[in-house]
Amino acid sequence: MKMHEIKFKNSSQNYSIIIGSNSLSIIQKKIKKICPKTKKIALIFDNKVPRKFKNILKKKLKNYETFFFPFNATEKSKSLKTVDSLLQKILLKNLNRSDLIISVGGGITGDVSGFVASIYKRGVNFINVPTTLLAQADSAIGGKTGVNSSQGKNLIGSFYQPKLVINDTSFLNSLPKKEMICGYAEILKHSIIKDKNFFNWLNKNTKYILSKKGKELSYAIKKSCEIKIYYVIRDTNEKGLRMILNFGHTFAHAIEVKNNYSKKISHGEAVLSGMILATRLSLVKKVCNKNTLREIEQIYKKNNLKYTFNKYSNHKLINSLIPFLKSDKKNDDDRINFILLKKIGKTTTPGKFKIPIYRLKSQIKSISQC
Numbered sequence: 001m002k003m004h005e006i007k008f009k010n011s012s013q014n015y016s017i018i019i020g021s022n023s024l025s026i027i028q029k030k031i032k033k034i035c036p037k038t039k040k041i042a043l044i045f046d047n048k049v050p051r052k053f054k055n056i057l058k059k060k061l062k063n064y065e066t067f068f069f070p071f072n073a074t075e076k077s078k079s080l081k082t083v084d085s086l087l088q089k090i091l092l093k094n095l096n097r098s099d100l101i102i103s104v105g106g107g108i109t110g111d112v113s114g115f116v117a118s119i120y121k122r123g124v125n126f127i128n129v130p131t132t133l134l135a136q137a138d139s140a141i142g143g144k145t146g147v148n149s150s151q152g153k154n155l156i157g158s159f160y161q162p163k164l165v166i167n168d169t170s171f172l173n174s175l176p177k178k179e180m181i182c183g184y185a186e187i188l189k190h191s192i193i194k195d196k197n198f199f200n201w202l203n204k205n206t207k208y209i210l211s212k213k214g215k216e217l218s219y220a221i222k223k224s225c226e227i228k229i230y231y232v233i234r235d236t237n238e239k240g241l242r243m244i245l246n247f248g249h250t251f252a253h254a255i256e257v258k259n260n261y262s263k264k265i266s267h268g269e270a271v272l273s274g275m276i277l278a279t280r281l282s283l284v285k286k287v288c289n290k291n292t293l294r295e296i297e298q299i300y301k302k303n304n305l306k307y308t309f310n311k312y313s314n315h316k317l318i319n320s321l322i323p324f325l326k327s328d329k330k331n332d333d334d335r336i337n338f339i340l341l342k343k344i345g346k347t348t349t350p351g352k353f354k355i356p357i358y359r360l361k362s363q364i365k366s367i368s369q370c
Contacts, residue, residue, distance in 0.1 A: 002020060003018055003019065003020030003023050003026075004018070004019040004020060004218065004222045005017070005018050005019075006019070006222065006225060006226060006229070008141070008161070008229050008232070008233065009233065010232075010233040010236060012236075013143075013161040013236075015034075015161060015162060015163055015164055015165070016030075016164055016165070017140075017141065017165040017167060017225055017229075018030075018164070018165070018166045018167060019136075019167040019169070019218055019221050019222050019225070020167075020168070020169060020218060021168065021169045021170050021218075022168060022170055023166050023167065023168045023169075024053070024056060024057070024060070024129065024166060024168040024170070025060070026166075027057070027060050027061070027127075027129075027166060028060045028061060028063070030127075030164055030166075031061075031064075031100065031127070034125075034163045034164060035098070035100050035125045035163060037098035038064065038098060038099050038100045038125060039064065039065060039098075039099060040064065040065045040066075040067070040093065040094075040095045040096075040099040040100070041061055041064045041065070041066045041067070041099065041100045041101075041102060042066075042067045042069060042090050042093065042095055042099075042100070042101045042102070043057065043066060043067065043068050043069065043101075043102045043103075043104055044069050044071050044086065044101065044102070044103050044104070044105070044109060044112070044113040044116070045068050045069065045070055045071060045104045045105065045109075046071050046073045046104060046105025046106060046108075046109045046131060047070050047071060047072055047073070048073060048105070048106070048131075049104055049105055049131050049171065050174050053104065053131075053171065054068065054104075057102075057104070067089075067090075067093050069086060069089055069090075071086075071105060071109055071112070071113075073105050073106055073108040073109045074108070074261075074263075075108065075148060075153075075256070075261030076261060077108070077112075078108050078111060078112055078147045078148045079147050079148060079149075080147055080149075080156065082112060082147070083112060083115060083116055083119075083147060086112070086113075086116050087116060087119070087120060090116070090120060091120075095120070095121075095124060096121070096124075097121050097122075097123065097124050097125075098125070099124060099125065100124070100125040100126070100127060100163075101113060101116060101117040101120070101124055101125070101126050101127075102126075102127045102128075102129060103126070103127070103128050103129060103130075104129045104131060105129075105130070105131050105132075105135075106130065106131055106132035106134060106135045106139075106179075107130070107132065107134050107135040107138075107139035107140070107267070109131075109135075110128050110130055110135055110139055110140050110145075111139065111144070111145050111146055111147070111154070111157070112145075112147060113126070113128075113145075114126055114128065114143070114144075114145030114160050114162065115145035115146050115147060115157055115158060115160070117145075117160060118145055118158045118160035119158070123160070125163050126160065126162045126163060127162055127163055127164045127165075127166070128140045128162045128164070128165045128166075129165075129166045129168070130165065130167060130171075131168075131171035131172075132171070132172070132175060132179055132182070132183060133172055133175065133179065133180055133182065133183025133184065133187075133221070134179070134182045134183035134185075134186060134267065134268055135183075136167040136169070136171075136172075136183065136221050136225075137183050137186050137187045137190075137220070137221050137224040137225065138183070138186035138187075138190075138224065138228060139186075140162075140165050140167070141165065141225050141228045141229060141232065142228055142229075142232040142236075142242075142245075143159045143160055143161040143162070143232070143236065144157065144159060144238075145157050145158050145159070145160050146158065148261070152253065152257055152324075153253045153256060153257060153261075154253075159236060159237050159238075167221055167225075169217060169218055169221070172212055172217070173212060175212075177210065178266055178269075179266070180209070180210050180212065181210065181266070181268055181269065181272075181305065182266040182267055182268030182269065183268060184206065184209060184210060184268065185267075185268035185269070185271040185272045185275075186224065186268065186271065187202070187209070187220050187221075187223075187224045188202060188206075188272075188275075188299070189245075189247055189248055189271060189275060190223075190224045190227040190228060190245075191223075191227075191344075191345075192247065192275065192296065192341065192344055192345070193227075193244055193245070193247050193339075193341075193345070193346075193347050194227045194230065194345060195223075195227060195345055196343075196344045196345035198223055198227075199299075199344050199345070201223075202220070202299065203298075203299050203302070205220070206299065206302070206303045207303065210303065228245065231244060231245050240350055240351075241349075241350065243337075243339060243350035243351075244339055244347050244349075244350060246339055247275065247278060247339045247341065247347055248271050248272075248274035248275030248276075248277075248278045248339075249271060249274060250274065250278070250325060250336065250337070250338055250339070251270075251273065251274035251277040251278060251321060251325070252267070252270040252271045252273065252274030252275075253270070253274075253324070254321040254322075254324035254325045255270040255273055255274065255321060255324075256270050257324045258320065258321060258324050269308050272300065272305055272308035272309065273308045273309050273312060275296070276293075276296070276297065276300070276308070276309040276312065277309070277312055277318065277367065278338065278339065278340060278341065279292065279293050279296055279341050280293060280367045280370040281338060281340060281363070281367055282340040282341045282342070282348075283370050284363050284366045284367055284370065285340060285353065287340045287341065287342055287348060287353075288340070288341050288342055288343055289343075290370075292341065292343050292344060293370060295344060296344070297309075312368065313368050313369070314368060315364050315365045315367070315368035315369075318364050318367055318368055319361065319364045322357060322360065322361060322364075325357075325360075326357070334356070334357070335354040335355055335356050335357075336354065336355050336356075336357065336360060337350070337351065337353070337354050338353045338354075338355060339353075340352075340353050
């Protein structure tokens with residue numbers, strides 16, 4: 001199958017994102033080009049990734065001194081304790097700044113590995129090999145790295161761009177449906193915030209994506225990456241425009257923290273819930289019309305995703321999220337900073353809707369009844 005190559009390029013960074021089945025085959029060639037002085041490679045390897053990919057990488061990287069560090073990718077292991085443990089292990093192997101750290105795993109693995117790479121000897125070469133749809137379509141792009149704290153999700157971290165991202169769709173063959181839905185949530189989000197035509201395409205082709213069909217799946221990842229890149233290159237350090245990518249995430253992160261990052265609800269399912277809540281809030285605030293909400297709800301219903309928002313017709317359940325909204329990274333005062341939706345393909349600008357807690361509480365019932 002044909003490989004796609006798209007570029008991330010701004011004033012200070014320039015790297016490729018490779019998309020396609022068996023694209024892992026070019027990793028040695030790429031390392032020689034972008035990291036010519038590398039001799040040692042530390043691979044932080046998600047335990048969930050099938051062993052055959054470890055064997056492929058061992059073979060492809062046989063000319064380097066390689067070290068594989070197994071990683072248990074859970075939200076609870078996304079911590080400073082885990083980062084310290086990995087740093088100590090890598091320090092014992094004495095990698096220098098011209099050497100390389102490679103993440104092989106989903107978004108959690110990439111976030112932690114990228115953070116480790118950013119602070120190891122003040123920055124070492126980093127390549128991301130995302131193995132889940134969520135990571136390939138979203139989290140591997142943009143340079144956000146970090147860990148969670150008891151106060152909230154992703155509150156400790158850095159911005160650190162990789163030298164290369166390889167999105168090998170072969171990894172996705174082993175993913176369960178729940179993981180595919182998790183990644184699809186971010187793909188759908190990108191269409192909702194930026195591209196009505198892509199949203200319409202997803203309306204017709206989502207079933208092929210969730211069933212892992214080649215051509216449609218690769219196109220959806222490519223398109224999703226391009227939309228993510230559009231925002232990131234204009235606002236790399238998330239000071240303004242890039243916050244639009246957090247559409248639905250204010251509620252989603254609150255859902256995750258409230259549920260103590262339980263496996264019962266994935267990040268993507270929380271995002272799917274959060275986007276409906278954010279769109280309902282947009283309707284209550286008269287930012288969008290009811291047709292916009294119904295059109296988004298329809299794509300959920302058509303693809304059996306309605307379960308992600310059914311329970312949020314209960315105003316008490318929505319109200320229970322409020323204490324967890326306060327720690328969202330977009331907040332810079334005691335108000336909650338929401339990205340709202342004007343119509344499919346267009347959101348409000350960051351900072352436009354900063355809602356005090358007391359006012360949000362007064363609107364919870366209306367949100368539940370939309």
